Amino acid sequence: MATDVAVDSTRREDDIVRPILMKGNEAMAEAAIQAGCDAYFGYPITPQAELLEWMARRMPELGRVFVQAESELAAINMALGAAATGARVLVSSSSPGISLMAEGMSYLAGSELPMVLIDVMRGGPGLGSIGPSQSDYFQATKGHGHGDYRVPVLAPSSIAEAVELTADAFEIAERYRTPVIILADGVMGQAMEPVVPVYRMPARTPGGWELSGAVDRPPRVVRSLHLRPEDLEAHNRRLQAKFAAIADREVRWAGEHLEDAEIVIVAYGTSARVARTAIERAHEQGLRAGLFRPISLWPFPAAELSGIARDARAIVVVEMSAGQMVEDVRLAVEGRTPVFFHGRTGGMVPTPGEVVDAVSRAWALTEEIRCNR
16 A cells, blocks of 8 residues: 655665555545545546545545445535535546536536546447547546536646646646546556655645635635626636636646657657657657657647647647547647647557557658648
């Protein structure tokens, strides 16, 4: 079991914290616990069931709240109530369950309540399969529920990064009083990797809004209902200003081999891991390829990608979907650079060979365009 350990530079070499092998679901659960999660609400669904199971054991051990609700609808609404008291709240599910939570997510965003939601994506649409997928990108990044709102979306590509982003998600949620989604795919949830058990507990953001009992102070109200149109419009304007601040301050991305890359692969999560191997093979064939990996899917690193795309001959987007993030990529490059797409669906994962082939096709087609100018 992971423990809360900090690295001390005065330790002897034999005392240095050593990596332990952890499954992604369990690592994210323990990271949430170590980040100070007060309450967890969820309902079993593959491929994230181990996350719920880990919380079911660990939260009662620590005297914290664990509730396996009767449904995903119940779980998200319980989370709303707990978040309204100022508790640090986690909810997790997978694609069909996330769909059931859409209304509650809109209420949370409209009420400006901080909460972290982990979505371990599976194949769809419908019940689909329990295989890994990235087909919830639209759902996560375009608002999820009804109304004019956005929530930050963070996408890890390793289990160690998932641990880091879990603490970051709580921090962002409380900084802006907003739900935050961690978007992982089934591979990220089920895979096992060495993780150094060193965690971070973000400082609590001062409150003043939470429902903690009106003793010696005026009562407070947390709500998303505004019946007068002018009041609701004013509320929406304030929300949009907050979303603009998030878009300005919370962009995250990583790049690899971009210095002289002529073909830029854009991928996140497991697809980015596949892309790394493909890039190594492409280099062996004389194809200069690099990786642009969005970590914040919203806010999407559009300006950063646009700058890199100016020096590239082509962009290749790799996803475990029929093509969703590719739309944000095309918006970012604004037609200045050709954008190609390679995707697999239904729980299938792209292979490095497929990605190398996609890079080769992009190289050949852009070479043909250059020759015809």
